Amino acid sequence: MPEFAAAFAFDVRAYVYLAISLGSALLSVIALTHCAVQKPDAFNAVGTLSKGAWLGILAVSLGLSVLFGLTSPGSGLIFTLVAIAAALVYLLDVRTGFKDLHGGGSSY
Template structure:
């Protein structure tokens, strides 16, 4: 019987790892979505990226799919939502900082 206990423990650990990643991706998506919503639409064209509506759509749809389908084993959508949020936060948000002159001097 110890092998069944080890298998059950492995599934519990996997569940909690998926849960932490899903919640982290949801948090980053909400942060990116909020940041995107408060920006002016003309700032997106100044940075040279997709429009504000496109980014709002991408971030909202990936967040929604991640939260709805992660319950049914759709962990791939969580990873897609995480990737979309990270691209926005690391690329577009950084472009806004550089545009305002708040970038690093290094």
């Protein structure tokens, strides 16, 4: 019975790593797509890195997610977490700045 429990734990851990990796790749694609459609002048107005710098960071983030996260889940978890952090910084900081800049905030 303990052998079954150990095998089950390894299977669950592999699925959790896969879910984290897929989520990281999806988050990176969303951030990269949003960055690609923005005007370069908007980045200066928000007061952040240039569009090219963010495209590079997010492209590397997507590459880390796919290369380390999906090909070897578990062993590349640190790279997947770095990719998640980069995408979240863009989405939660820079994208929010764009919304404030364009007046896209809530009316409440």
